[in-house]
Amino acid sequence: MAKRKRKNIVDVKNHVLIPKHKKLSEKDKKELFEKYNITLKELPKIPLDDPALADIDAKEGDVIKITRESLTTGKSIFYRGVISG
Amino acid sequence: MAEEEKEKKETEEKQEEKTPEEEKKTEEASEEKKEKEEITFSTRDFIFKKVESLVFGVSSPQMIKKMASAKIVTPELYDKEGYPVDGGLMDIRMGVIDPGLRCKTCGSKLKECIGHFGYIELARPVVHINFVKVVMDVLRGTCKECGRVLIPKNKIEKYKKELDKVQGETGLEGRRDAIKSILSSLKTINKCPWCKSRQQKITLEKPTTFMENEKKISPVEVRSRLERIPDEDLEMFGLNPTSVRPEWMILTVMPIPPVTMRPSITLESGERSEDDLTHKLGDIVRINQRLFENINAGAPEIIIEDLWDLLQYHVTTFFNNSVAQLPPARHRSGQPLKTISERIKSKEGRIRHNLAGKRTNFSARTVISPDPMLKLNEVGVPRIVAMKLSIPETVTEWNMEYLKEFVKKGVSEYPGANYIVRPDGKKKRITEETQEQLLEEIQPGYIVERHLMDGDVALFNRQPSLHRMSMMCHRVRVLPYKTFRINPSVCHPYNADFDGDEMNLHIPQTEESRAEAETLMEIHTQLISPRYGLSVIGCIQDSISGNYLLTRGFSMTRDDAVSLLYNIGIDDMSRLPNKKEIDGKEIFSVILPEDFNFTGKSRGKDKEGKDDVIIRKGVLNQGVMDVNSLGEEKGLLLRSLHQRYGDKRTIDILGKIFMLGTKFLTNHGFTTSISDTDLPEKAELEVKAILDKAEDDVNNLINLFHQGKLETFPGRTMSETLELKILEILNKARNKTGDVVAEYLNKNTGSSIMSDSGSRGGPLNLAQMAACVGQQAMRGKRIEKGYLKRTLPHFKKGDLTSSSRGFIRDGFKYGLTPYEFFFGAITGRDSLMDTALRTPKSGYLYRRLANATQDEKVEYDQTVRDASRKIIQFKYGEDGVDVSKSENGIINVDRIIQNIK
Numbered sequence: 001m002a003k004r005k006r007k008n009i010v011d012v013k014n015h016v017l018i019p020k021h022k023k024l025s026e027k028d029k030k031e032l033f034e035k036y037n038i039t040l041k042e043l044p045k046i047p048l049d050d051p052a053l054a055d056i057d058a059k060e061g062d063v064i065k066i067t068r069e070s071l072t073t074g075k076s077i078f079y080r081g082v083i084s085g
Numbered sequence: 086m087a088e089e090e091k092e093k094k095e096t097e098e099k100q101e102e103k104t105p106e107e108e109k110k111t112e113e114a115s116e117e118k119k120e121k122e123e124i125t126f127s128t129r130d131f132i133f134k135k136v137e138s139l140v141f142g143v144s145s146p147q148m149i150k151k152m153a154s155a156k157i158v159t160p161e162l163y164d165k166e167g168y169p170v171d172g173g174l175m176d177i178r179m180g181v182i183d184p185g186l187r188c189k190t191c192g193s194k195l196k197e198c199i200g201h202f203g204y205i206e207l208a209r210p211v212v213h214i215n216f217v218k219v220v221m222d223v224l225r226g227t228c229k230e231c232g233r234v235l236i237p238k239n240k241i242e243k244y245k246k247e248l249d250k251v252q253g254e255t256g257l258e259g260r261r262d263a264i265k266s267i268l269s270s271l272k273t274i275n276k277c278p279w280c281k282s283r284q285q286k287i288t289l290e291k292p293t294t295f296m297e298n299e300k301k302i303s304p305v306e307v308r309s310r311l312e313r314i315p316d317e318d319l320e321m322f323g324l325n326p327t328s329v330r331p332e333w334m335i336l337t338v339m340p341i342p343p344v345t346m347r348p349s350i351t352l353e354s355g356e357r358s359e360d361d362l363t364h365k366l367g368d369i370v371r372i373n374q375r376l377f378e379n380i381n382a383g384a385p386e387i388i389i390e391d392l393w394d395l396l397q398y399h400v401t402t403f404f405n406n407s408v409a410q411l412p413p414a415r416h417r418s419g420q421p422l423k424t425i426s427e428r429i430k431s432k433e434g435r436i437r438h439n440l441a442g443k444r445t446n447f448s449a450r451t452v453i454s455p456d457p458m459l460k461l462n463e464v465g466v467p468r469i470v471a472m473k474l475s476i477p478e479t480v481t482e483w484n485m486e487y488l489k490e491f492v493k494k495g496v497s498e499y500p501g502a503n504y505i506v507r508p509d510g511k512k513k514r515i516t517e518e519t520q521e522q523l524l525e526e527i528q529p530g531y532i533v534e535r536h537l538m539d540g541d542v543a544l545f546n547r548q549p550s551l552h553r554m555s556m557m558c559h560r561v562r563v564l565p566y567k568t569f570r571i572n573p574s575v576c577h578p579y580n581a582d583f584d585g586d587e588m589n590l591h592i593p594q595t596e597e598s599r600a601e602a603e604t605l606m607e608i609h610t611q612l613i614s615p616r617y618g619l620s621v622i623g624c625i626q627d628s629i630s631g632n633y634l635l636t637r638g639f640s641m642t643r644d645d646a647v648s649l650l651y652n653i654g655i656d657d658m659s660r661l662p663n664k665k666e667i668d669g670k671e672i673f674s675v676i677l678p679e680d681f682n683f684t685g686k687s688r689g690k691d692k693e694g695k696d697d698v699i700i701r702k703g704v705l706n707q708g709v710m711d712v713n714s715l716g717e718e719k720g721l722l723l724r725s726l727h728q729r730y731g732d733k734r735t736i737d738i739l740g741k742i743f744m745l746g747t748k749f750l751t752n753h754g755f756t757t758s759i760s761d762t763d764l765p766e767k768a769e770l771e772v773k774a775i776l777d778k779a780e781d782d783v784n785n786l787i788n789l790f791h792q793g794k795l796e797t798f799p800g801r802t803m804s805e806t807l808e809l810k811i812l813e814i815l816n817k818a819r820n821k822t823g824d825v826v827a828e829y830l831n832k833n834t835g836s837s838i839m840s841d842s843g844s845r846g847g848p849l850n851l852a853q854m855a856a857c858v859g860q861q862a863m864r865g866k867r868i869e870k871g872y873l874k875r876t877l878p879h880f881k882k883g884d885l886t887s888s889s890r891g892f893i894r895d896g897f898k899y900g901l902t903p904y905e906f907f908f909g910a911i912t913g914r915d916s917l918m919d920t921a922l923r924t925p926k927s928g929y930l931y932r933r934l935a936n937a938t939q940d941e942k943v944e945y946d947q948t949v950r951d952a953s954r955k956i957i958q959f960k961y962g963e964d965g966v967d968v969s970k971s972e973n974g975i976i977n978v979d980r981i982i983q984n985i986k
Binding site: 035036037038041042043044070072073076077078079 | 946948950953954955956957959960962963964966974
């Protein structure tokens with residue numbers, strides 16, 4: 001499988017279609033899990049080698065907060081749990 | 086799923102967990118009953134166990150013998166008295182199929198004994214047809230001398246690790262694929278890495294003979310080779326040695342299925358006709374005996390070989406009678422025997438027919454036809470059907486006389502009854518003989534299965550059931566003749582029409598199921614579609630035309646108005662204005678609730694050029710009723726009503742509006758004909774001028790193109806630009822003719838009314854009839870196919886003019902020229918093919934989507950989760966809006982505030 005921190009050929013971060021990715025702090029993560037009464041298992045996934053995570057110092061088990069522009073709501077927030085590639 | 090692999094259908098499944106558990110259950114139950122009757126049986130007494138794993142394997146010869154209760158030695162079935170022979174194929178140790186006999190193994194009678202396996206000892210081993218492939222792989226992958234896998238010692242561990250890794254990533258599927266690729270790499274090795282002996286190439290002579298160097302390997306030899314393989318090497322073939330040893334795939338003993346699995350039928354003549362499996366087993370046993378005798382008598386090798394082959398054939402066809410290289414075993418009549426594989430396989434097999442395909446009782450199916458006089462939630466049921474389907478009613482002190490009436494009428498008179506169920510569960514059919522006795526016998530606690538009557542609850546369904554609206558609850562209305570009748574308004578949710586469609590009717594039999602159907606599935610609960618938040622049921626066709634005509638400015642005398650309203654079920658005329666001449670809008674308003682307010686837009690404009698529809702305090706002040714207010718999937722008035730007055734009232738009002746429209750239209754009269762589209766001469770000339778100009782423009786463009794002076798669009802070639810420009814011009818021209826037609830057409834003809842109200846057809850259809858059919862397009866382009874550089878031999882090569890490329894200048898009324906007609910036929914055929922090919926494809930696509938998302942659900946915290954509670958969406962639809970409770974997916978806050986005020 002792909003190596004961690006692979007050099008991306010294209011920097012995808014600044015593309016208009018790529019929403020904002022941010023790592024949640026441990027505290028926020030805990031709050032999120034409590035809010036929805038879930039564990040990491042129930043979250044949607046994102047692989048560690050996803051190009052959008054290139055400059056985020058994420059490791060397996062972290063939660064990524066994704067803020068998207070949405071046609072229906074303007075701004076929508078989504079969470080993904082990081083899994084190994 | 087267990088980590089074990091290896092499946093093969095008819096081999097024995099081990100369900101150790103189940104049996105002891107069930108025994109315990111029944112034991113406890115009986116003990117409890119013995120103790121005392123008053124102790125009630127509750128769910129707490131059950132012992133629940135979780136199935137942790139399920140192992141599939143191949144039965145070993147020892148296992149087969151162990152589970153057998155009889156050894157079969159003779160092909161005879163019955164003796165002279167017709168009693169099953171001991172050691173024969175119908176041995177009563179394997180279960181009983183004759184009433185009166187008792188099973189020798191378990192001592193129970195017919196229907197109680199589930200049957201027991203037997204076995205036969207085969208004189209010579211034979212190959213099991215379903216394992217030929219596995220055996221082949223194993224033979225090829227192991228050494229003929231020492232029986233080890235043809236993989237060097239150091240590599241085995243590496244391969245094993247690799248397999249485990251693949252399984253972790255892609256599951257068993259991946260592991261199987263990986264094993265396959267390892268095995269195929271072994272084919273080329275010709276020297277054993279363990280004992281250095283040379284390996285010969287092994288081939289399979291289909292169906293069951295293994296060859297090595299053009300020489301046959303006998304099953305005995307095959308078996309001894311397989312026996313030599315050590316357990317630890319089997320993992321490389323995907324076999325688990327605790328449940329599968331490869332030598333078990335070569336049969337030395339064969340299990341005989343219990344007689345209950347192959348019952349014989351007694352014909353009318355008293356003759357017995359045996360099951361196909363019994364026939365086949367008879368063949369096997371007979372040949373096996375002969376083989377034994379010949380071997381014991383020391384017969385020549387050729388004879389033994391022949392018999393052995395014959396035995397192999399019979400055993401093979403016993404398992405699978407449709408092996409490609411073998412002639413199928415047949416009955417004397419010539420029809421092939423149905424053996425084990427045929428019983429399981431294909432559409433008529435056990436799995437798809439008996440397990441997956443369920444049939445229901447208390448259901449009916451016939452053709453449907455329309456009846457606008459029915460209520461929306463009714464279904465017309467033919468009397469013949471009503472007398473077959475029944476509803477169980479329990480007799481009490483209070484309804485005894487009532488129910489006795491049904492019994493008195495019996496089976497053949499209409500509101501009668503078919504069966505009576507005694508409290509002990511015995512069912513008695515009511516016949517002329519039993520009728521009087523049953524009538525006396527009836528007392529509280531009995532159940533009478535009476536005929537279906539008006540008002541009973543029924544589920545009505547049309548396939549394909551893609552929706553929840555495809556199966557709804559209706560009220561029965563018993564009618565004469567032989568079709569199901571429905572109100573044409575409810576066609577839409579079922580996607581039904583009356584060109585021969587059939588539908589199914591189910592009658593719920595318990596109080597619970599009826600209540601459930603009523604509260605969850607009645608028409609009014611399904612009114613607003615969760616897809617777009619508008620009513621799926623609305624006025625259609627005549628009803629829209631009628632309401633449009635009525636509200637557009639028709640007036641009638643008060644007497645006529647009263648009789649019209651009375652006809653649709655309104656008897657309170659207090660809201661009808663007390664004057665001689667009453668306007669259509671006022672008549673319509675009587676149906677509306679008194680405090681109803683509504684503003685909307687109509688489809689067309691009225692004489693003043695306004696398209697507003699205004700209802701204040703239950704009176705239609707301005708505007709006309711048309712599709713935009715009343716139509717299915719469109720009617721905003723219906724949504725408004727639903728919002729304010731709830732589903733039941735809306736259905737009631739909708740039913741009345743529908744009826745008003747159709748009743749009015751039948752009284753008023755309505756007709757449509759091609760002369761509706763007659764245009765005044767002036768209009769004809771205008772149309773001609775538009776089309777002439779368009780053709781000129783096209784010709785000019787073509788000239789420019791030939792001179793090379795045409796200005797090209799960016800990124801297009803010149804000819805592409807030409808095509809685009811021509812298409813634009815011609816489409817514009819057709820639209821312009823449409824405007825002319827709309828302007829000059831008489832608004833009071835049937836065709837115009839239908840188009841304006843939106844009940845059927847639109848301006849385009851009118852324009853096509855009156856003026857110009859327009860450009861025929863295939864895949865967004867003008868027609869270019871046909872002959873070399875031209876569409877038809879009527880045209881010159883390279884002709885790019887409008888008429889040669891499928892522009893139909895004439896209208897349908899005037900008539901098409903032959904080549905115009907031909908172009909129409911081209912696109913017509915094309916679109917027909919297209920729909921015919923696309924429907925099943927998109928249907929399957931939709932089915933897959935529906936199945937993939939079927940157990941997704943909005944939880945109380947507004948997240949969307951699947952069955953394992955994994956989150957799919959953090960807020961339903963990102964905004965958490967229930968579409969069926971919103972306006973086009975938007976919550977109108979202003980309106981809510983207005984309503985509170």
